[in-house]
Amino acid sequence: MKKKSTVLRRCVACKKLLDRQQLWRVIRDHKDGVVLNDGMGRSAYLCPNEACLEEAQRRKRLQKALRCQVPETVFQVLQKRLIPSIGLVAKAR
Ligand SMILES: [Zn+2]
Structure with a gap:
């Protein structure tokens, strides 16, 4: 039986280790160049927040x-x- 385990990946911006499911994945695909979510090739991970995207x-x-x-x-x-x-x-009172 296969054990389901959490795969940790490091965000390229803040260097935090997080569950792969929570991160954005950017892949350098051999055919299509840089793609998101799915692809074959070298991958980089990023937290889904503005600070890490900007960084x-x-x-x-x-x-x-x-x-x-x-x-x-x-x-x-x-x-x-x-x-x-x-x-x-910024909600008006
Ligand atoms: Zn991050």
Whole structure:
């Protein structure tokens, strides 16, 4: 019987170890270049939050982890996945 275990991966920005399920996965696919979620090849992981996304983008952490260029569109897609929380906090009284 196969034991189900938690697979930990390190975020490229904050270096925290987290359950793989909770992280965004960016893959350098052999065929398609840099892709998200699924692919075959070298992978980098990122926490799904604005701070880590920004840090990764600013310091080129994904590029370094994957050892290739990461297109701007990849960051744009990830940015869209962020849950907008600012609007919820600024509630009018
Ligand atoms: Zn992180």
